[in-house]
Amino acid sequence: MLSRHRLPLRSIDRLACGGGDDELLTLLSNGQFSSRLVGLRALLELASAQQFLLGIDEAWDLLVTAQQKSPERVREVLLLPQVGVWLADLLRRMRGTMESTEPLWVGVGYLRCVAVAAAHRCAVEFSLDVPVSRGLISVPSLGIATMPGARPWDVARAENISGRLSFSCGDHAVRVPDDENWSPVRRIGAGAFTPLLDDVEPHRDFRAQQVEPQRLAEGDVARWAGGLAEAWTLLGTAHANALSALVSTIVPVPEVNAKLYSGSSADAYGAVLMSEPPDSAAFAEVLAHEVQHTKLAALATMEPLCAIGGPARHYAPWRDDPRPISGLLQGVYAFLGVADFWRERRVVAASARADFEFAYWCGQTTHTARILRECRELTKLGRRFATVMAARLAQWSPIRVGALPRREARLAAQDHRATWRARHLTPDPVAVGRLADAWLAGEPRPGNPLPPSMLTPRPTTPPVRTELRRIRLWEPAGFAEHAATVPTATAADLLHVEGEHEAAARQYAADIAERPHDVPAWIGLGLSDPAAGALLRTPEVVLALHAEVLRRTGVAPDPRAIATWAGE
Amino acid sequence: MQDAPEVSCELVDLTGISLDELRHTGDESVAASVCTMLRDVSDPIQRNARMSNVSDTDSTCSGSSLPERHDEREPLPLITC
Numbered sequence: 039m040l041s042r043h044r045l046p047l048r049s050i051d052r053l054a055c056g057g058g059d060d061e062l063l064t065l066l067s068n069g070q071f072s073s074r075l076v077g078l079r080a081l082l083e084l085a086s087a088q089q090f091l092l093g094i095d096e097a098w099d100l101l102v103t104a105q106q107k108s109p110e111r112v113r114e115v116l117l118l119p120q121v122g123v124w125l126a127d128l129l130r131r132m133r134g135t136m137e138s139t140e141p142l143w144v145g146v147g148y149l150r151c152v153a154v155a156a157a158h159r160c161a162v163e164f165s166l167d168v169p170v171s172r173g174l175i176s177v178p179s180l181g182i183a184t185m186p187g188a189r190p191w192d193v194a195r196a197e198n199i200s201g202r203l204s205f206s207c208g209d210h211a212v213r214v215p216d217d218e219n220w221s222p223v224r225r226i227g228a229g230a231f232t233p234l235l236d237d238v239e240p241h242r243d244f245r246a247q248q249v250e251p252q253r254l255a256e257g258d259v260a261r262w263a264g265g266l267a268e269a270w271t272l273l274g275t276a277h278a279n280a281l282s283a284l285v286s287t288i289v290p291v292p293e294v295n296a297k298l299y300s301g302s303s304a305d306a307y308g309a310v311l312m313s314e315p316p317d318s319a320a321f322a323e324v325l326a327h328e329v330q331h332t333k334l335a336a337l338a339t340m341e342p343l344c345a346i347g348g349p350a351r352h353y354a355p356w357r358d359d360p361r362p363i364s365g366l367l368q369g370v371y372a373f374l375g376v377a378d379f380w381r382e383r384r385v386v387a388a389s390a391r392a393d394f395e396f397a398y399w400c401g402q403t404t405h406t407a408r409i410l411r412e413c414r415e416l417t418k419l420g421r422r423f424a425t426v427m428a429a430r431l432a433q434w435s436p437i438r439v440g441a442l443p444r445r446e447a448r449l450a451a452q453d454h455r456a457t458w459r460a461r462h463l464t465p466d467p468v469a470v471g472r473l474a475d476a477w478l479a480g481e482p483r484p485g486n487p488l489p490p491s492m493l494t495p496r497p498t499t500p501p502v503r504t505e506l507r508r509i510r511l512w513e514p515a516g517f518a519e520h521a522a523t524v525p526t527a528t529a530a531d532l533l534h535v536e537g538e539h540e541a542a543a544r545q546y547a548a549d550i551a552e553r554p555h556d557v558p559a560w561i562g563l564g565l566s567d568p569a570a571g572a573l574l575r576t577p578e579v580v581l582a583l584h585a586e587v588l589r590r591t592g593v594a595p596d597p598r599a600i601a602t603w604a605g606e
Numbered sequence: 607m608q609d610a611p612e613v614s615c616e617l618v619d620l621t622g623i624s625l626d627e628l629r630h631t632g633d634e635s636v637a638a639s640v641c642t643m644l645r646d647v648s649d650p651i652q653r654n655a656r657m658s659n660v661s662d663t664d665s666t667c668s669g670s671s672l673p674e675r676h677d678e679r680e681p682l683p684l685i686t687c
Contacts, residue, residue, distance in 0.1 A: 039635055040618050040619060040631075040636065041619050041635075042635070043617050043618075043619045044612045044613065044614055044615065044619075045612055045613045045615060046611060047612055048611075068619070069617055071621055072617055072620040072621060072639075073617060073643070075625075076620065076636070076639045076643050077643055079628055079629075079636060079640055080640045080643050080644055080647075082629060083640065098625065101625050102624070102625045102626045102629075105624060105625050106624075109624075112625070126647055129643070129647045130648065133644060133647065133648045134648075135647075135648045339617065340615040340616070341615040341616055341617070342616065346649075346651060419613055
């Protein structure tokens with residue numbers, strides 16, 4: 039019987055601290071390779087029950103031949119994220135949990151394209167039928183051939199003779215690498231990190247089953263390469279080593295809502311999707327963030343760290359919605375990496391930006407890590423991992439940053455937590471009724487503490503004040519100009535972030551009078567008026583009380599007065 | 607676990623066998639890992655837990671600096687944080 043993977047606990051502890059030694063990174067990669075092979079074996083078993091126009095056996099034979107010549111190169115190809123996405127989605131299709139417009143024989147036949155990539159890399163000569171999908175032949179990590187005259191779903195012949203790869207379909211042929219219908223996947227490099235910059239492979243974007251090529255111009259590629267080279271110099275050794283060991287592909291994608299986007303997936307192990315960052319620090323931060331996800335996903339593939347699908351939901355500072363335990367685990371680890379990145383940056387090149395980002399993420403992630411380590415859905419290993427993460431973050435808590443970034447980070451954290459509470463917590467209506475009785479009778483607030491609340495997740499919108507704080511810290515001279523580009527910022531928000539707290543409080547109160555359910559305005563009032571601190575501690579109670587008084591009397595009470603009363 | 611020097615993982619170690627051996631093996635641990643993979647791959651919750659920066663709401667994985675991704679396929683997963 040084959041053995042199981044084994045992982046040294048000391049290495050896992052170092053991983054939980056945010057790093058990971060070379061031995062563990064190799065073990066994580068080995069685990070991913072085993073997982074990929076399990077997936078291929080699953081495909082073999084599912085496909086054996088059916089007949090396909092392009093069967094699996096020939097592709098498997100070619101992979102075997104290539105592996106005999108160069109096991110390492112075949113492993114590199116099989117570990118490609120594009121292969122992972124294809125395989126996972128194909129298994130879903132074959133299990134009936136995903137639909138596709140692509141014929142199943144084309145999806146199954148893609149194993150032949152994988153074999154072509156491996157055999158070509160290993161200098162194995164071959165001649166093999168391969169599928170044409172949507173007019174393209176995709177050879178992962180090498181490129182795509184656009185087949186003139188081919189039908190959307192078709193069969194072409196791939197040949198590798200004397201080191202020359204070519205594809206033919208009907209009367210047309212595409213000869214690699216010089217053919218105008220061949221688009222190679224390009225590679226960019228920085229030090230030991232030389233990822234593919236994949237803008238053509240259909241399975242490169244794990245968010246969709248298959249995507250069209252979005253070919254970058256040479257100038258764009260040069261800009262990505264330059265950005266990576268600059269970002270690489272900003273990354274610490276641990277992040278750089280992990281990127282070199284685990285990430286093979288950067289997939290450029292458009293911004294989302296005109297903002298920087300990044301993402302990764304365990305299906306697409308080794309890929310980082312990202313839009314073009316605005317500067318090298320943002321580029322490096324994205325890489326530091328996503329490689330943490332990659333490491334943790336690799337570990338979780340080998341050994342579960344928590345139960346998936348449990349009912350518990352918690353506050354997470356990186357999201358506006360309540361999150362499950364698996365999300366907390368991934369987020370704490372990712373933002374431990376982000377905090378570590380900014381911790382190192384502020385040592386090398388101190389700046390208000392580095393101070394703020396470190397203080398904000400270290401504080402927020404420390405808070406969440408303490409919650410996480412107590413969660414019952416963690417496995418034994420997961421609890422150990424969470425405990426080590428919390429201890430690592432606690433080591434950084436004494437680090438002091440500049441007064442202004444520290445203050446802004448504290449306000450941003452209060453803002454996010456209070457907004458989350460106001461949106462997702464509902465206080466006991468009976469207790470709120472008693473509060474309303476007392477308010478209307480002109481009595482002091484009864485009861486201490488305030489009534490308990492239940493989690494009732496609701497739709498959210500991202501807060502804008504943290505974005506304004508960043509703009510003011512990074513570019514104080516151009517604040518007014520840049521703040522105008524933040525679409526949902528209010529006049530009160532601008533006053534608050536500029537430090538005009540009394541004016542901001544008056545404006546927020548006026549906004550609430552017009553829009554009693556404007557949660558960001560309520561929290562802004564709590565941030566701006568020291569007497570309205572209840573809006574930061576239990577905003578859901580103040581909002582519910584205000585609504586109850588309005589419901590009973592038809593007259594909206596003064597928001598500042600009722601918040602002050604609730605906090606007494 | 608506190609005293610154990612290493613973790614024996616759920617995942618079978620296939621790094622020592624060839625693709626040809628993988629094709630023909632009747633090893634029970636391979637069958638068990640295949641079973642687990644097919645179970646997980648069929649579960650949309652498992653799939654969502656595998657991806658970062660995705661959600662069922664307009665929220666964000668990455669604080670206010672990074673926005674939420676948009677799902678382009680229906681019941682699909684990311685490493686969700």
